Amino acid sequence: MSGEDTRQANCRNPIDAAVLADYWLGVLAEAEEATVEEHLIGCDWCGDRLREVMALAGGLRNLAREGSLRMVVSETFLDRAREEGLRVRQYSPPAGGGVQCTVTAEDDLVIGRLTANLRGAKRIDLSICDGQGVEQLRLPDIPVDSGAGSVIYQESITFLKAAPTSTMKIRLVTFDEAGGERLLGEYTFNHTRSLPGPGAW
């Protein structure tokens, strides 16, 4: 039996990894936290799994700092990024309009603020299209604050730093009762490459 197997065999009541994550985040109720700690002080197997959760937490923080994820973020997220000293480049094209944009070597995050009337929309998809309007990627059922009146979309800075001069259209769409798509807004980003590199993919 390996050391790891022995550790696992010695643990009669393993703690769920998600609960270990809650423990690491400090969001457990006091009594539950005490129970977890009493277990951890005697269990190397769950200690090993807590270290895995800590590694995951660290990896997620690094990914967020790198700005390489395509995702919807909150205003609080951007505030925290600025507090950390990250450079945030933002564009706010009007619905139905476009904006000239670029990315430099100094930028850490690139944000598109997509203003739209989101009230009453039960589900909103974010569709990423090429310059001709052909969909390349869809983020279905994005999280939105319907009261905010805009979606804060983070494009992958890794992608943009490698991208040639090109046009990207982003659409916000919702769905009617019958399941038909309804356009909430279309936003055109005319990206000019300012970093050295190839002029095309």
Next chain:
Amino acid sequence: MRQIGRGSGREAEAELCRRMAPRIRLYGLRHLRDEHASDDLTQQVLITTLEALRAGRLREPEKLASFVLGTCRMTVLNLRRGAQRKERLLEQFGADLPISVQPTIPHLDHDHLARCVQNLKERERTVVVMTFYDEQTGADVASFLGVSEANVRVIRHRAIHQLRKCMGVAE
């Protein structure tokens, strides 16, 4: 423990430190969020434990874990209050403290994790990134998503299980 209590347990002390040090350090990382402070905590708790064992104040093996955990809690409170017994204890016991090898935090394949995160559903991705990057409370995330805190917990748990499965570490 009996060997330590009789003052003839150098190897037993080393074994106790080898076993307990990683567990104490994890407690420290959780509560102090600092590697050096966690190392200090580990040292102080081990010294206090050995001190109790050598003085015969701790004789029952089944009470060892509770004693160590209780000492962790008290020491963190003291550290936060700024009360430092460290200097005196280190002077008294530091030279005798067996060196323990600490397990390291496992390395994750960064690109693999990025693919796993990108494969999550939008809400799951937002919840885990907001939670672990900002260390935002469930209430903050719930407010942004327009769902209940209980729902955020469900989404977070599901995302963590999926990420562990995708990373090949799910049990």
